[in-house]
Amino acid sequence: SLLRHKLAISTLEDLTEGSFQTVIGEIDQIDPSKVERLIMCSGKVYYDLLDKRRNEGREDIAVVRIEQLYPFPEEDLAEVLAPYQNLKSIVWCQEEPMNQGAWYCSQHHMRRVAVAHKKELLLQYAGREASAAPAVGYASMHAEQQEKLLQDAFTV
Structure with a gap:
């Protein structure tokens, strides 16, 4: 819960x-x-990604939050990406199954x-498999899937 985070x-x-x-x-x-890797996300998973990045001491990964999904803020995202000239990968990470969520x-x-x-x-996906x-x-x-999607965000 983020209530008291x-x-x-x-x-x-x-x-x-x-x-x-x-x-x-990136904060x-x-x-x-x-x-070299930029992870985009929305919602609570951001805090899990940030904790993982900090705990691993990774300075080659930036974590960016998309707070508005519609209309999609393409210009604002482009502005945030601009300083990252050495990117090799961009990943979208979400907790929802692939056929749901953003x-x-x-x-x-x-x-x-x-x-x-x-x-x-290339934009890559890190999250749960498609599901009804x-x-x-x-x-x-759930805990296994959560750990896997976090790991995938750092490695896919």
């Missing part, structure tokens, strides 16, 4: 004087020239931005 907060100033961000770039001080309806937008950034970039159900129903299987 220390990173899932907004200050009063953010709420009164800030504005909605359609794309939120850690990582040298963009060292980043991948199903937004991958063509993500691909367009990736190719515009660097022609040879949104969840497996067994806590142990």
Whole structure:
């Protein structure tokens, strides 16, 4: 749950004087020239990806949040990608099955931005396999799938 997560907060100033961000770039001080993989995501999985990246001390991976899926913020995403000139891969990571969630309806937008950034970039998917159900129903299987999708985000 994100209800009391220390990173899932907004200050009063953010709420009164800030504005909605359609794309939120990397929050850690990582040298963009060292980043070879960019992981995009939306929702709670962001915090799992961030924890994994920090725990592994990876400075070759940036994690970016897409906060608005429609209309898709292609220009804002392109702006966030601009500093990462040495990217070798871009991954979309989601907890939902492949045939559900943002991948199903937004991958063509993500691909367009990736190719515009660097022609040879391929957008890859890290997440659960396609399924009729949104969840497996067994806590142990869910935990296995969760660990696999996080690992895939770092390695596919």
